[in-house]
Amino acid sequence: MNDVIFGKNSVLEALIAGNREINKILISKNIHSDNKLNKIKDLAKEKGIIFQFVGKEKFQPYEEFNHQGIIAQISPIEYKDLDEFLEEKKEGYSSLVILDGIEDSHNLGAIIRTCVCAGVSGIVIPSRRNVQVNATVEKTSAGAINHIPIIKVNSLVNAVQKLKNSDWWVVAADANAKDNYYDVNYTDMNFAIIMGAEHAGVSKSLLKLSDFVVKIPMLKDFNSLNVSNALSAIIFETVRQKLTNKK
Amino acid sequence: MNDVIFGKNSVLEALIAGNREINKILISKNIHSDNKLNKIKDLAKEKGIIFQFVGKEKFQPYEEFNHQGIIAQISPIEYKDLDEFLEEKKEGYSSLVILDGIEDSHNLGAIIRTCVCAGVSGIVIPSRRNVQVNATVEKTSAGAINHIPIIKVNSLVNAVQKLKNSDWWVVAADANAKDNYYDVNYTDMNFAIIMGAEHAGVSKSLLKLSDFVVKIPMLKDFNSLNVSNALSAIIFETVRQKLTNKK
Numbered sequence: 408m409n410d411v412i413f414g415k416n417s418v419l420e421a422l423i424a425g426n427r428e429i430n431k432i433l434i435s436k437n438i439h440s441d442n443k444l445n446k447i448k449d450l451a452k453e454k455g456i457i458f459q460f461v462g463k464e465k466f467q468p469y470e471e472f473n474h475q476g477i478i479a480q481i482s483p484i485e486y487k488d489l490d491e492f493l494e495e496k497k498e499g500y501s502s503l504v505i506l507d508g509i510e511d512s513h514n515l516g517a518i519i520r521t522c523v524c525a526g527v528s529g530i531v532i533p534s535r536r537n538v539q540v541n542a543t544v545e546k547t548s549a550g551a552i553n554h555i556p557i558i559k560v561n562s563l564v565n566a567v568q569k570l571k572n573s574d575w576w577v578v579a580a581d582a583n584a585k586d587n588y589y590d591v592n593y594t595d596m597n598f599a600i601i602m603g604a605e606h607a608g609v610s611k612s613l614l615k616l617s618d619f620v621v622k623i624p625m626l627k628d629f630n631s632l633n634v635s636n637a638l639s640a641i642i643f644e645t646v647r648q649k650l651t652n653k654k
Numbered sequence: 655m656n657d658v659i660f661g662k663n664s665v666l667e668a669l670i671a672g673n674r675e676i677n678k679i680l681i682s683k684n685i686h687s688d689n690k691l692n693k694i695k696d697l698a699k700e701k702g703i704i705f706q707f708v709g710k711e712k713f714q715p716y717e718e719f720n721h722q723g724i725i726a727q728i729s730p731i732e733y734k735d736l737d738e739f740l741e742e743k744k745e746g747y748s749s750l751v752i753l754d755g756i757e758d759s760h761n762l763g764a765i766i767r768t769c770v771c772a773g774v775s776g777i778v779i780p781s782r783r784n785v786q787v788n789a790t791v792e793k794t795s796a797g798a799i800n801h802i803p804i805i806k807v808n809s810l811v812n813a814v815q816k817l818k819n820s821d822w823w824v825v826a827a828d829a830n831a832k833d834n835y836y837d838v839n840y841t842d843m844n845f846a847i848i849m850g851a852e853h854a855g856v857s858k859s860l861l862k863l864s865d866f867v868v869k870i871p872m873l874k875d876f877n878s879l880n881v882s883n884a885l886s887a888i889i890f891e892t893v894r895q896k897l898t899n900k901k
Contacts (some may be wrong), residue, residue, distance in 0.1 A: 416878075513760060517880045526873025549878050589894045601836065624897055626773025631663075631796050633764045636886035639879075643870065643887035645895070647836045650871055 412481055412545045413474040415443045417575070420550020421440045421479060422450040427553060428482035432458040435476030447477070453555040471541060484540045485550065486559035489566055492529055493573055500597050502645065503570070505577075507563055507613060508536050508604030509634060515540070516547020517635035518602075521550040525642045532568055563601075567616050570599055577601065579609045580637060581615035582630050588621040592654045593645040599615055600645075603636050657730055659792045660721040662690045662706040667797020668726060669697040675729040675799060679705040680712055682723030695726070719789060731787045731799065733806035736813055739776055740820055748775040749892065750817070752859060754810055754823075755783050755851030756881060762787070763794020764882035765849075770798040772889045778805045778813055797882050799808070810848075814863045817846055826850065826856045826864035827884060829877050837901045840892040847892075849885050 412421055432451055432612050438444070451458045466474055504522050509515055513537050522530055538544065545552050560566040567577055578591060578603040601617065603609035613622055623632060623640055632640075648654055659668055668674050679698055685691070697831055698705045713721055751769050756762050762785050767771055769777055785791065792799050807813040824846040826840060848864065850856035861867055870879060870887055879887075 436815050441888070456691050492842060517883055519882045520878060520880055523877045524870070524872050525874045549880075550876065551876060554874065554876055563668075587894075587897070589898070621772070623894060625771045626893055626896075627801065629770045629798060629801055631767060631798065632771050632886075633767055633882070634763055635883055636768045637882070639883035639886040640890035645892070646871060647834075649873075650834070651836070 410483055411469065411542055412479050413469060413472045413477070413542060414546055415447065415475055415477055417546055418477055418479045419443055419447050420553055421481060422447060422454065424553030427455070427484070429456050430480040430482070432477070432479045433461050434458060435463050435466060436460045437463055441516070444477070444597060454573065460533050460568050466627060468474065469578035472550060474597060477621060482528070484557065487556040489531070489558050489560050489569060492556060492558050495628050496528070498563060500558035500595070503527065503529050503530040503531055503575070504638065504642070505567070505599050505601040506537055506554050507601055508611050509602070510538055510605060510608060512538050512541060513547050514541035514605070514635045516544045516637055518549040520551040521635060521639045523554045525643065526554065526648050527585070529556045529558050529653065530567070531560060531563070533563050534561050536551070536557050554624040564612050564616065567601070567613060571616070575599055576619070577617045578619040578621060579614050580622070580641060581609055582622055584620040586619065587624050588641045589654070591619050592648065593639060594648050594652060594654070598645070600638070600641060604635055605634055657727055657748050658789055659717065659726050660716060660719045660724070660733055660789060662694065662722055662724055663796050664793055665724055665726045666690055666694050667800055668728060669694060669701065670702070671797070671800030674731070676703050677727040677729070679703060679724070679726045680708050681705060682710050682713060683707050685723035689723070698821070717795060731804065733805060734776065734803040736778065736805050736807050737804060737818060739805050743775070749844070750774065750776050750778055750800050750822070750846040751889070752778040752810065752814070752846050752848040753784055754780070754848055754856050756849070757785055757852060759785050759788060759790035759876060760794050761852070761880065761882045765885055766791070766795040767798040768800060768882060768886045768889060770801045770816050772893050774889065775803065776803045776805050777788055778807060780809070781808050784806050811863065814846070814848070814860060815824055818863070822846055823866070824864045825866040825868060825870070827863050828856055828861060828867050828868055831867040831869035833866065834871050835888045836866060836891050837900070838866050838900065839895065840860055840900050841899060841901070846894070847885070847888060854882055860866045
């Protein structure tokens with residue numbers, strides 16, 4: 408079900424971003440008109456995208472999703488290639504988030520939202536052993552998926568090696584690290600932050616390659632932060648440093 | 655379904671914390687033994703809690719939950735009273751998180767985890783217009799629910815007023831604020847952070863009462879952080895300030 412997105416926000420965001428080919432929008436006859444729906448209809452008209460009002464039986468296959476009576480049939484997401492990303496990289500410092508074995512669609516969706524809000528330049532996922540971008544991810548990302556390139560690589564080790572050779576610094580998050588995430592100065596480098604699987608953490612081969620290994624200090628003996636929340640703490644510290652120009 | 659918790663982590667945490675009366679633990683005959691399961695059995699024996707190995711049909715009513723073949727029947731969570739919380743408050747500075755209209759169980763669960771990791775002293779929820787602690791919240795909290803008091807109040811406005819009268823400072827998160835969340839010095843006061851509903855934000859009456867209104871600066875024109883991720887950014891900034899003793 409990679410070819411359908413659900414809900415007003417997601418459909419509206421996809422229309423605004425305009426980087427996904429939308430084949431058709433289906434709107435339930437039963438939903439009430441509101442600002443968002445009107446915007447969707449206006450944009451669809453403007454872009455020549457067909458929208459149809461349909462009975463609720465058309466939504467039956469998508470019952471498990473919170474579709475709010477609106478879905479759009481779209482072309483699948485286009486993953487980016489790491490080489491392509493590096494070639495297109497703009498002047499100045501960029502940032503990446505590398506996901507090593509994230510299994511939960513909701514977590515990936517939340518991570519994408521956080522990365523877009525924090526101005527991250529791209530998200531790297533491995534082609535195996537990590538959740539891929541599916542309908543739940545799109546929905547949970549609240550449209551953010553349209554605002555950031557998702558870079559798919561066959562080997563995270565090779566990708567990290569390549570980044571290191573291209574003047575990037577690599578920071579891995581690990582609960583057993585000595586340094587805290589705010590001990591690193593993120594203001595004067597290209598950096599990539601590696602977040603590990605919900606249970607296993609960042610794999611050893613990647614920890615070994617990383618320039619910094621950092622933890623989030625816990626004020627209680629309960630070390631079990633949700634991965635998207637852990638990333639949020641780290642990534643907004645990089646934003647704070649950038650905007651205040653101090654570590 | 656307030657009286658059942660699901661999954662190895664949640665059951666184990668409830669056993670360790672010991673603050674919830676566990677009536678019985680049901681374990682599926684089909685699950686494999688592992689470290690966590692052994693710990694659960696040992697602790698249950700030690701505490702004289704009955705555990706039974708049962709066929710998978712016993713789990714049918716809980717199919718929609720990710721129960722991993724283990725559930726515990728427990729007494730419902732005991733909410734705390736704000737006066738009681740304030741009376742029991744320890745010397746030194748404490749912190750609270752106030753939730754104003756959070757609707758999503760997964761978000762509440764993630765918020766509880768983050769608050770425990772960051773050493774927050776309690777979470778305040780209103781008795782209406784906010785998700786209550788249910789089985790999904792317990793599961794998503796990964797057992798964190800047993801490590802932090804949940805304070806239920808009839809009126810958030812009265813609660814905030816009471817906190818202000820008791821030497822607490824109140825910080826509300828709002829996307830339209832002028833100040834950034836890291837502009838506030840959290841190191842030398844009791845503080846309560848108010849997070850608003852996923853769409854509507856913090857209600858006006860509470861914004862008006864707050865001592866500080868802060869935003870999370872966005873580096874991209876996409877202002878839609880998940881509420882638990884927004885809280886994580888703010889709350890770990892308070893941890894950073896505490897541990898480094900600098901704003």
